[in-house]
Amino acid sequence: MAILPIVQYPDSRLSRVCEPVTEFNEDLKTLAADMADTMYDAPGVGLAAPQIGRCIRMVVVDISEEKNQLKVFVNPVLTPLTEEATTCEEGCLSLPGIYEKVERPSRVLVKAQDLDGQPFEMECDELMAVCIQHEVDHLNGKVFVDHLSQLKKSRATAKLAKRRKEEARNAKKQA
Ligand code: K1U
Ligand code: ZN
Numbered sequence: 001m002a003i004l005p006i007v008q009y010p011d012s013r014l015s016r017v018c019e020p021v022t023e024f025n026e027d028l029k030t031l032a033a034d035m036a037d038t039m040y041d042a043p044g045v046g047l048a049a050p051q052i053g054r055c056i057r058m059v060v061v062d063i064s065e066e067k068n069q070l071k072v073f074v075n076p077v078l079t080p081l082t083e084e085a086t087t088c089e090e091g092c093l094s095l096p097g098i099y100e101k102v103e104r105p106s107r108v109l110v111k112a113q114d115l116d117g118q119p120f121e122m123e124c125d126e127l128m129a130v131c132i133q134h135e136v137d138h139l140n141g142k143v144f145v146d147h148l149s150q151l152k153k154s155r156a157t158a159k160l161a162k163r164r165k166e167e168a169r170n171a172k173k174q175a
Helices: 026-041 126-139 150-174
Strands: 046-048 058-061 071-080 085-090 100-105 107-113 119-125
Touching: 026 046, 026 058, 026 071, 046 126, 058 126, 071 126, 085 126, 100 126, 107 126, 119 126
Parallel strands: none
Antiparallel strands: 046 058, 058 071, 071 107, 085 100, 107 119
């Protein structure tokens, strides 16, 4: 078990389309466990493999209060179940401190495999629907600010750059 460094936007590893998982072995189980540790430590409600620098199609999600309902999705495929859209304020562990409203389908069907390669399906709504769509975006090289207008995206990324400058200045002061 390990807590891994989270890749930060705009690192190019967040812009790649990830490869399907073809081998369901102990290494994959260890990676999923490390991703879960990293998500819980951050803390976050989801994490995608490219966020820890791995270009493979696997995500972990746990939206429970008690942090005891971990779900691992390997090779997830989404189908919207409604034309109804929902707007939710999203954050991202790769853009810490930035929160913006994003509109997405309010219900989706997820078809995926578990860590043994067994197929399963799940209908998702509310936060689970938002979270799984956010994580599958990561597997396709997309981050949530890519859903914003160019103006809002520029403002959000400028805010991120300013925050990082301030953090670096504070760290220097304390050294
Ligand atoms: O992919 C990620 O960067 C994780 C991201 C998932 C997500 C959150 C909100 C809406 C959509 C997707 C996060 O977990 S950001 C952190 C966060 O929102 C949170 C942290 C602690 C408790 C609850 C939420
Ligand atoms: Zn994210």
